[in-house]
Amino acid sequence: MKKIGVLTSGGDAPGMNAAIRSVVRTAIFKGLKVVGIKRGYQGLLEGDIEEMNLSSVGDIIHRGGTILRSARSKEFINEKGFQKALDVLKIFGIDGLVVIGGDGSFKGAKKLSESGISTIGIPGTIDNDLGYTDYTIGFDTAINTVVNAIGNLRDTSSSHGRANIVEVMGRHCGDIALYSGLAGGAESIIIPEIKFSMEEICKKLISGRNRGKLHSIIIVAEGVGKPYDIADEINRKTSIETRVTIMGHLQRGGTPTAQDRILASRLGSESINLLLKGEKGRAIGLKENKIVNLDIDEALKANKAIDKDMYELTKILSI
Template sequence: MKRIGVLTSGGDSPGMNAAIRAVVRKAIFHGVEVYGIYQGYAGLISGDIKKLELGSVGDIIHRGGTILYTARCEEFKTPEGQQKGVDQLKKFGIEGLVVIGGDGSFKGAQKLAEQGIPAIGIPGTIDNDIAGTDYTIGFDTALNTVIEAIDKIRDTATSHERTYVIEVMGRDAGDLALWAGLADGAETIMVPEVDEDMDVIIKRLKRGHDRGKKHSIIVVAEGAGSGVDIGKEIQQKTDLETRVTVLGHIQRGGSPTAQDRVLASRLGALSIELLLDGNAGKMVGIENNELVAHNFEDALAKEHYLDEKMYKLSKELSI
């Protein structure tokens, strides 16, 4: 294999640039040319493809986002769109592909693999919702961004004796809310994997207020409900002064943490090793601090599950 391509797809996450850098430099180290595919699968279809050199990825390891940009592409979900992508890869002489993104991105890579294009997937998403890896690139950075925000909000909550509802990202997975809530001592953590009884939450808040508690922090994953609606319900049923903060896309940005930079570098390098060994059609990840690789079929067939022991612990510590 003498020429490979790399693209980022789906939502951006801090550490994607570090992964791109590792892919490019590891490949060049082994005498392989690397072509960057811009705008994800949309750029693959349109042929927005350029050769990357060592200098192309200089000074990007510390930058959030992705220098290759990213975009959603409905056309690539069709057989016709996938064929256009294959044709572009053949036109540029690209013999293998590294895809950095989430499960939707991996489904696209799997389709290419089925058509004879060796492909490797690197998990990059702040939601940490990919099966087959303990952590995804970007999760640690987003988590620390959320924790920093909650720490600051807690100062105000304490000063004004208020209840604060903080909505974080996590449409289908509550890892970000759970980890942040546990790290920040939240009284309640609401995740999409667990149906919370609002009456129980209300009783807990009232019980805390009755024993002299002056403020409370409630962390809500967006998939568990609207923070604004939950805040209104709490205020109506408790008469506690309640404020809502929706952190939004601030969670996606920022310089990646050391953990995300190292993870991205390790996974990026592993993806090249697998391609050069002829061991493609896989997603790379990390389990128990060991690098692993799973077939796309196996990885996509499994579901990511919330850590039930950690969730139980959060309940026990928030009494």
């Protein structure tokens, strides 16, 4: 192992830069050369690759996004494009590859590993939807972004006596909604994993209004349904004015939290340790605050279960 590459793929997540920094500096510390592959797998196909040094990753630990940029590549998926990627890795003399991203990025890393390339996957996605790890890079920052937004909305909602529906990311995983809803004191949380009742939500809103409550916050994961339809139904059934705020890509931006920076630093460094041990096709994660690694195929198959105890707690605290 003499030269390793690092890339970020799929949706960006706060903390990716901290992971890149950790990969590069650990590799250099251990005598390896490092190259950065820009724009994910698409950049790999195009040979958009440059050597990185200590200065390349200076002053980036606090920055959101990714200095290597990211992209989705349809060309990489087909056999011709994939073979081109293998050729580029050979031309540049890249012995090992660190891939930072979500499940789609991991599938690409898995395929490269099966073709003989030493690959290590680092979970970088705000959705926290990879079942093999307790937390993914970017998740903590995303929920803090939503919690700050909830605080701002509560101020204006109280002034007008409104309810606010806040749509957050999470097409198949409700973790952002659940964690931010609990931390932000939301009245109701609607997630794809658990069936919800509009009657129960409306009853809670009416009960709150009758005891003098001036505002209500409802968190909705994007995979549940259209938030404007939910708002219209609440308006019809309760006569409470209900507005919709869609967080969208605001959740992906911003300065990463300390927790995300620490997680990214730990996982980035461990990826180099694994490559130097001759490991390939492994995914790194965090379980009970301990770094773990497992076969990337097993990581992709791991079931992501919602924390039902936490969900029940939100219902108790929002009576």
